[in-house]
Amino acid sequence: MTLPLLFVFPETETNTPLIASVSVVVAVSAALSTFFSWGNNRGTYRGQDIAIGLVVVEWELSMMELLPNASDQESKRRALEVTREAVRDLFEALQQEHDSIFSVIQSPDEIIDEIKRKKFRGNQAGF
16 A cells, blocks of 8 residues: 555656555565564464453452451352463463464474475375
């Protein structure tokens, strides 16, 4: 979108280095955005933010409910139980985020094994 606009202005019409620089910046930003999946990651991070916020608010509400009976042993036990549930939910949410981000990344060993399999299949096709 920016490149056609550069030809409208007389100052940039014949300024090849400027047009080339803008072209490179646009290409690099598009490549980086695609490579790092920033759009998808942003959605994942926002979803995680909402999920974690929900867990924290539910925990706070449960603690507020237990406050009037804070000296009661049953309330203390319930507070500990609610806290454990909240921590478990937080770790589960973070594990889901980790899995969604790193499930598409291959380790170097997996890449090497895939290359070896392709070479082996290529050698078999030649016989």
